Amino acid sequence: MPTLVIQNDHIIRALSVILDPDCDAERITAFADYYSVDMPEFPEWCEQIRKKYPAVAPSRVILTNSQEEFQQALQDADAVVVEDFIVGVEELSLAPKLKFIQNFRTDMRNIDQAACSAKNIPALPFHRTVNVAVGEHAFSLMMALAKKTVETNKLLTIESLKAEGWPAREYDRRHTANSNWARISGVKNMFGSTLGIVGLGSVGRYVANWANAFDMEVIYTQRNQLASDLETQFKARFVTLDELFQTSDFVSIHVPLNDSTKGLIGSQQLESAKPGIIIVNIARADIIQKEALLAALETGRVGGVGMDVHYKEPGDADDPFLPYKKVVMSPHIAIGSRINGAVDMESMIKNISEGIDLK
Template sequence: MTPRVLRCALLDDFQDVASGIVDWSPLAGRVSLTAFREHAGSEDELAADLADFDIVVTLRERVPFPASLFARLPKLRLLIASGMRNSVIDYAAARAHGVTVCGTASSSTPPVELTWALLLGLARGLVRENTALREGGPWQSTVGADLHGRVLGLLGLGKIGSRVAEVGRAFGMDVIAWSRNLTDERAAAAGVRRAATKEELLGGSDFVSIHLASNEGTRGLVGAAELALMRPGAYLVNTSRAAIVDQDALLAALTGGAIAGAAVDVFDIEPLPADHPMRTAPRLLATPHLGYVSRDNYRRYYGEAVEDIVAFLAGEPIRRLD
């Protein structure tokens, strides 16, 4: 008897590249692929879309998999998340419903590079100047902010934060960092100074960049009171997680001119609704969560997803998260 061909869903394949960026032939004849280019707007829609799938490959933490969703997907047997950490999957529910959860490697290089693209674009008004040049607007309408000799404050000094610090030093910036568990020794090893408090870092930096994981200790870490500590000429960059910064407080700070500007790659709702105020906020450079989106990273995600599926079919799952 010929074994049933399993169905695999590739979620949020916005650029329609998942099925072609790596070699899926090891699954030929055993697994069929279906890519979803549109994001499911609700759990009801997602449950309907995935009802007949045995395997799901999801990107980052955009799609929650709570217990209620697992209960509505009786055919699901394997869930693969890009990266080796995912806070929106209910692992206990996955186990209870017989679903194996696996991950993939994820590079810290793309978010480091995007952080600097955003910081530089923000500092030199690149979007505004490019738009003016293309549309026949004024020739030079902004005065750029300098990096050399300025203070770069990093909230978080892990893999990504440390590499952002390295680039900052190359620009001749004075780099300081803070997190709850950061030590003087760890800061010194990264070539930066440790700020004694979060408040000291926010009040003493010309540019603040966030590189923390989202958890109970960091959600809402930067709110109205913290933004009020920043210098009027300072800039905020967030390529980490939206929940770390109070979105309403950030909008108010930008609208009122309390800070010079912000650059963000992450939002409280993704994809961002057409009428979301972040789309029209002043002094804001925004990108649609591109931090992880690069050719090499996608090859890593989907290439290891293939490996995960092959191992699962062999009865020996690898890179398990559950």
């Protein structure tokens, strides 16, 4: 039975449910419930996967919660799956049986690929279907706010528009066209505008590609600047966080929540932001300081906010963001269909199976 040592991420740990016969029954039940939204047949699907990939089903799956735990478990590892744990010379020296490395992201900076090649151990990036869905959701929120499609949804009469504060009335048709007789002001173009991406990682890169298709200028910020070839590939220019907010028409947040990113964006950035800026957050709410965001909405400095992640989930009926018409909120659905997750799990299991079989 192969041994898989994996980073104990809340998504990756599904591998233990699918492949490890000793997985805790409570966890199996919890994942069946999690997938039931779109896949009520999840238990049957797991069984099909086990039959399809006998090289890794069954497997002993070891979940590790830190780099140190990961290193301690490598002695028996046939394959590893990591998201941001490092696999370098030291880790490879601790893993005499290692045959395959799966990174759960496209960014391979946490893997010493030269050291892996020297030991003839394949190390693969992973293009997550889920990340595409999350990026799509971010872009859809940007467009909904730019085009005011949610704010004006089903307001088709002069009376209903006026009730919402719009000065709707027809134009003099003897002389002009009648488009936008609703007199909705502030509709923005994507074309020619500037998108600032906070974190040009796996999800942010999809968003950058779509922004390029709309002929938007793309700037980005993160802890470390990307190599010039990647900047060229995504047509993105590196700037500071403050400059990004001062010059962007749209900002999309794509960094993980940790000690260095909690409260990363606050009054300093929001008060000096380009007037009317639209901010979309599908990462984690606490990356933006709540009170500072509310204040910027109240003053009008921020022209719109799209949120799929919230300061409390499930939320409250008196959530302070609800009264703002220029805020679009969805209930943490950016990840899309659970089928996306199942596709990712099977793709990863297939990679591991083939990687182990090659040895």
